Amino acid sequence: MRIFAIALVAGSLMSTTDFNQWWIRIWDFPRIQILLAMIASAFVLWFVDKAWRPWVPLALIVASTWQFYRVLPYTPLVPVDIAQVAEGEGRGEGCFSLLTLNVLQKNREYGRTIDLIRGLDPDIVLLTETDQAWADAVAGVLEGYPGRIDRPLDNTYGIMFASRLPMSNASIQDLAQKDTPSVFATLQAGGHSFRVIGLHPRPPKPKQDTEERDAEIVVAARMARDLAMPVLAIGDFNDVAWSDTTRLFTDIGGLLDPRKGRGTYASFPASMVWLGWPLDHLFVTEEFLLGEMEVGKSVGSDHRPFMARLCLDPESARSRNENVEGPSAEDEDEANEVMEEFEEDTAKDRVEGEEG
Template sequence: MNIHPKLRLGLTAVTLVVAALALLVSGLSTIESNEWWIRIWDFPRLQILTVIVVAAIALGLLQGRRFSWIIAPLLVAGGWQFYRIMPYTMLQSPEVALADASLPDETCFSFVSLNVLQYNRDYGRTSRLLKREDPDIVLLLETDAAWQTALEPVLSRYPSRLDRPLDNTYGLLFATRLPMASGTIEDIAEPDTPSIMAQLATKHPFVLMGLHPRPPHPGQDTEERDAEILIAARRAARLDMPVIAIGDFNDVAWSNTSQTFKRIGGYLDPRIGRGTFATFPADLPWLAWPLDHVFMTEEFTLRDIRVLEDVGSDHRPVSARICLTPRAGAWRNDRPDTVTAEDRETAAEVMEEYREDQAEEARGED
C-alpha cells in the first residue's frame, strides 16, 4: 500500500493495540470463572470476531508478512470465536424442524416475550405491539406497578394471569389465553428476582418457564444467575411432559452456562441454523447479542420466530409461533444433546459456589 511512512507507523501501532486487546479478551473468554469481568466476554463474540478479522487484514496490508507473529494468533482466536457462534449461522442445519403447514390451530400457539425496561414510560408502543401481534402467551419483564396499570387494558383480555410487579427492575407480568392448570411465581435463586412456571395446554399439556436472572456486572458475579438457570434446567429434566423456557436470561445462547442448561434440560434451540436473533441493545442492532431466549424440548416444532421492532426498551421483543406435535417433533427434530459428566460436574460446582455465596451473605447480615 502506498502510504506515508509516518501514517503507516501510526496505523500499525493502533492496529497492534487493538489486536492485542482482542487476543486478551478472547483468552479471558476461555477461562472457566464466575467473575463478572471474565464472563462479560461471552457476550460480544461476533463483535470481537469482527475486530480480529479487520485487525488481521489491516496488519497484512500495512506490513505484509512482517507481522505474521501476531496475525497467526489472531487467526486462531478468530477461529475460536467463530466456532462458538457458528451454530447460530446458516452454516449449521436447524435442530428444530418447521411445523407442518396443515397442522390444526389447536396444536399451535404464539408468544411474545419482552423486557420492557422499567424506566421506559412509552407504554403505548408496547401496548400497540401486543394488540397487533395478539399472542396466546405474554411474558413481560422489568415491569413495575406503573407498567401493570398501563397495560391492564390489553392484559385484561387474557383469562389467566401471574403478576408480580416490582420496582427493582425484576418484576414480571404473565398472561395467557391457553388453559392453565397451575401456575407459580418463585424466587429461585435470589430474593425479589421472580420466575414463573405454568402448566398450559393446547391439544396436549406442557410446561412454560419464564426466567429473568440477574446479569453479571461490577460487584455482581454470576453465581446466582448461573444457579437460577441450572436449577431451572434440572426441574425441566424431572418433568414428564414437554417444556418451553423463555425470557431474558442475561446470558448469550452460546455461553457455557446456556449450553449446559440446554443439555441438562433436554432442550433444543430453534435459533440454531437460523441466526442469532439478537435482542440487546435494541437501538444498536450491529452491536446486539441474543439475551432473550426460547428453548424447547423435542416435542415442539416451529412455525416462525422473529425479533420484533424497537418499542422504547433496551431489548427488542421476541415472538414465536410453536406447535406441540409430540410424535412429529420427536421424529423430525434433532435429538437433544446428551448430558455429559462435565455438565454434571459444572452444575455441581455452580451450585456449590452459589451455596457458599449465600452462606457468606447470611453471615454478613448477622
C-alpha cells in the same frame, strides 16, 4: 492498534475460563463483534505493523477461528434443532403464539408495548422489568387473558405472565436470589399439557458476578429435566445463546434451540440489533415444532420483542427434530460446580452481612 489487538486476544482467552467475575463474563456476549474486530485488526497489522508480523496477526486469526466456532451453530451452515411445520399447518390444533419482552422499567412509552400486544394478539405474553406503573398500564390489554400471574417490582426484576391457553399449577418463585422472580405454569394446547418456565436472572455487571445467574439457570434446567411433560422456556436470561451456561441449560434440561441453523435473532441492544446479541430466549423440548419466529421492531425498550409461533405435536416432532441426548457426566459435574460456587458465594455474603 497493538493494544486493541492484545485486548481482543486476552478477552477471548479469559472467556474460555469458568471464572464468574463480571469483567470476565461480559466477554461472552459480543462474540460476533469480537470476531469481526479480530479479522479487521489482523488485516491491518499484517500490512501496516511489520514489526509485529506474523505473531500478533496469527494470534488474532487463531482466536477469531475459535470465536467463529462458538457462534457457528447460529448460522445457516449447521442443521436446525427444531423442524419447521409444513406450510399452512402453523395455525392448526396445538399451535399457539407467544411474545416475550423486557420492557425496560424506566421506559414509559407504554402505548407502544400495548399496541404491540394488541396487534400481535399472542396466546402467551411474558413481560419482564415490570414495576407497578407498568402493571397498571398494561392491565387493560391483558384483560382478555384468563391466566394471569404477576409480581411487579421496582428493582428492574418484576415479571408478568398472561396466557389465553388453559393454565394451572402456576407460581412465581425466587430460584436463587431474593426479589428475582421466575414464572412457572402448566398450559394446555391441542389436548397436551406443557410446562412454561419464564426466567429473568441478573446480569454480569460491576459488583455483580454471575454465581446467582448461573445457579438460577441450572436450577431451572434441572426442573425441566425432572418434568414428565413437554417444556417451553422463555425470557431474558441475561446470557447469550452461545455461552457455556446456556449450553449447560439445554444439555441438563433436554432442551432444543430453534435459532440453531437459522440465525442469532439478536434482541439487544434495540438501537442497533444488527450489531447486537441474543439475550432473549426460547427453548423447547423435542415435542414442539416451529411455525415462525422473529425479533420485532423497537417499542422503546433497550430490548426488542421476541415473537414465535409453536406447535405442540409430540409424535410428529420427535421423529423430525434433533435427537436429544441426556446430560453427560461432565455436564452434571459442571452443574454441581455451579451450585457449589453459588452456595459458597451465598455463605460469604451472609457472613459479610452479619459482620457489617
